Amino acid sequence: MTDSLLKAALVGDLFDGQYKRLVRFLARRLGWHASELEDLAQEAFLRLLRIERTELIRNPQAYLHQVAANVLLEWRLRARQQRPHSSEATGSLPAEESVEELADIAVTRRLMQRALRELPPLCQAVLLLRSQEDLSNEQIAERLGVTRRMVKRHLEIGYAQLRDRLSRLNT
Amino acid sequence: MDSANWLNSADPRRAAAAWHALMDSGLVPEEDRAAFADWLSRSPTHVEEYLRLSAVREQLSDRDLFKGISVEELQRQIGANVDALGNSVELPKLESLEKSAALRENGMPRLPRARSFQARHLTYRRAMVLAASVVLVSALGWLSLRELPLSWFSATSPSATYATTVGEQRSIVLADGSIAELNTRSRVHLHFTSTAREAMLNEGEALFHVAKDAKRPFRVYSGSTIVQAIGTEFTVRRDVNQTTVTVFEGRVSVGPTQVNSGAASPARIELASDQRLVIAPGKRLNTSSIEHVNTATALAWKSRRLVFDDLRLDAVAAEFNRYNIRQIRVAGTQLETRSITGVFNANDPDSFVSFIEGRGDVSVERSAGGDIVIRARPAAEN
Numbered sequence: 167m168t169d170s171l172l173k174a175a176l177v178g179d180l181f182d183g184q185y186k187r188l189v190r191f192l193a194r195r196l197g198w199h200a201s202e203l204e205d206l207a208q209e210a211f212l213r214l215l216r217i218e219r220t221e222l223i224r225n226p227q228a229y230l231h232q233v234a235a236n237v238l239l240e241w242r243l244r245a246r247q248q249r250p251h252s253s254e255a256t257g258s259l260p261a262e263e264s265v266e267e268l269a270d271i272a273v274t275r276r277l278m279q280r281a282l283r284e285l286p287p288l289c290q291a292v293l294l295l296r297s298q299e300d301l302s303n304e305q306i307a308e309r310l311g312v313t314r315r316m317v318k319r320h321l322e323i324g325y326a327q328l329r330d331r332l333s334r335l336n337t
Numbered sequence: 338m339d340s341a342n343w344l345n346s347a348d349p350r351r352a353a354a355a356w357h358a359l360m361d362s363g364l365v366p367e368e369d370r371a372a373f374a375d376w377l378s379r380s381p382t383h384v385e386e387y388l389r390l391s392a393v394r395e396q397l398s399d400r401d402l403f404k405g406i407s408v409e410e411l412q413r414q415i416g417a418n419v420d421a422l423g424n425s426v427e428l429p430k431l432e433s434l435e436k437s438a439a440l441r442e443n444g445m446p447r448l449p450r451a452r453s454f455q456a457r458h459l460t461y462r463r464a465m466v467l468a469a470s471v472v473l474v475s476a477l478g479w480l481s482l483r484e485l486p487l488s489w490f491s492a493t494s495p496s497a498t499y500a501t502t503v504g505e506q507r508s509i510v511l512a513d514g515s516i517a518e519l520n521t522r523s524r525v526h527l528h529f530t531s532t533a534r535e536a537m538l539n540e541g542e543a544l545f546h547v548a549k550d551a552k553r554p555f556r557v558y559s560g561s562t563i564v565q566a567i568g569t570e571f572t573v574r575r576d577v578n579q580t581t582v583t584v585f586e587g588r589v590s591v592g593p594t595q596v597n598s599g600a601a602s603p604a605r606i607e608l609a610s611d612q613r614l615v616i617a618p619g620k621r622l623n624t625s626s627i628e629h630v631n632t633a634t635a636l637a638w639k640s641r642r643l644v645f646d647d648l649r650l651d652a653v654a655a656e657f658n659r660y661n662i663r664q665i666r667v668a669g670t671q672l673e674t675r676s677i678t679g680v681f682n683a684n685d686p687d688s689f690v691s692f693i694e695g696r697g698d699v700s701v702e703r704s705a706g707g708d709i710v711i712r713a714r715p716a717a718e719n
Contacts, residue, residue, distance in 0.1 A: 192389070192392035204385060208381045210388070211384040214378060227360045230384065230387065234388060274396065275399060275402060287411045287414035288415050288510075290411050291411040295408065297394070298397075298400065302362065310415075311568055313547070314586070318359070321357075322343055325353075325358060325393060325394070328393050328397075329354065
């Protein structure tokens with residue numbers, strides 16, 4: 167995808183589907199294929215540097231995810247050209263998971279579940295309301311009777327601890 | 338503990354978690370987006386950590402993950418539990434708990450005023466464990482998540498004393514999910530019952546993030562002043578002759594513990610966000626003495642910065658002395674009133690001393706004990 171197409175994609179809503187695929191890819195590789203994730207980050211980083219700063223600032227998170235999704239897409243295309251009859255080539259985009267990948271997902275979920283239970287209850291409650299009910303920090307604060315700062319704080323702690331746990335359990 | 342510090346943390350994992358919490362929180366102002374873009378562009382490791390967290394975040398939206406967990410159940414646990422926040426709270430060791438059980442019969446020990454930092458540090462640690470008669474129960478509550486089944490203590494009403502020594506700061510997550518952050522050389526005693534949440538600020542300064550609970554008001558006692566809140570954030574600072582209350586979010590009411598019926602001043606004053614009130618005994622409570630505060634400056638102590646804007650030298654010295662064993666003294670009334678403006682590291686009185694020495698009209702002496710005396714040079718006294 168060229169840079170101008172990329173911009174177009176970001177302006178429209180094309181982004182959503184790409185993002186889903188990207189994070190599913192990432193979720194499968196949390197910890198297992200660290201080097202692959204590293205390569206992806208390296209490549210995405212270099213491309214981010216090429217984007218004009220004002221453009222990047224408009225929606226940095228979406229840009230990052232889009233750029234990373236593009237890198238993934240290109241890897242797939244290249245793999246298809248190299249091995250035209252492989253199973254990977256016949257699945258058009260990384261939309262469907264192989265048996266192996268499904269197993270990975272199940273294991274990751276179990277690890278996440280365990281890590282989640284070990285968090286302080288307030289932390290779990292904040293993560294639940296954010297991720298399952300899509301509430302804003304303000305709404306979560308209201309619902310749990312805590313301040314907005316505390317919501318933000320517990321989100322940070324929750325994210326950091328889950329990420330730490332996952333890498334520790336996997337390696 | 339300040340989240341602003343996590344955004345700038347040298348640890349990319351922490352920084353990524355803080356950026357994720359921020360970027361995910363809805364409409365993000367442009368300056369934050371710019372800062373985030375800069376952070377991303379600084380290192381591929383930042384990109385990698387952020388992508389990892391995107392995956393964690395995505396996993397969290399999986400419905401199955403939260404099977405068997407409900408917000409209601411979690412809220413019940415929050416109410417029943419005293420829980421430690423990450424690594425920011427030091428947990429009492431089991432051996433000291435045993436000692437406290439053995440010593441409990443002897444009643445509350447006095448706090449000796451030891452001079453050495455080590456001695457004071459230990460004394461306070463111990464005092465914190467020994468101070469309240471029910472401390473064993475609440476301390477067990479602390480260990481709850483790690484060590485013990487919930488049923489052991491869910492019926493207790495936590496009561497405990499927490500203290501910091503010179504230069505120390507700590508955060509305590511309270512039984513109801515509220516957070517108390519103690520500044521240097523501070524001591525607070527907490528007592529929670531089914532009808533009230535009470536904190537006695539015996540010394541120093543504390544920031545309270547109060548969890549909302551309309552049935553149980555949160556009260557802070559500082560000398561003869563009482564501060565009451567329902568769900569809000571504020572600091573209370575106790576000095577020898579006065580108490581300062583600063584509100585960051587929500588509203589609190591401030592008043593004397595004993596109301597004199599004949600007094601002309603109001604019994605209670607309401608403070609809103611970004612407002613501050615200094616209460617001194619004998620001084621009338623008056624809404625006109627409410628000041629507006631700069632929130633960032635007022636909370637600078639959390640990052641151990643001291644911010645002085647046109648403050649007298651003797652007050653500046655007193656401020657440094659709150660954080661350091663080595664005390665600064667100012668000799669001479671003329672020098673005491675000199676105005677100081679600047680930002681300093683609370684733990685580094687020497688940098689302040691060289692700042693003031695640089696003016697050329699003061700001399701600085703250091704005593705054998707390390708204390709610092711600032712005096713005016715004879716030539717400048719004219």
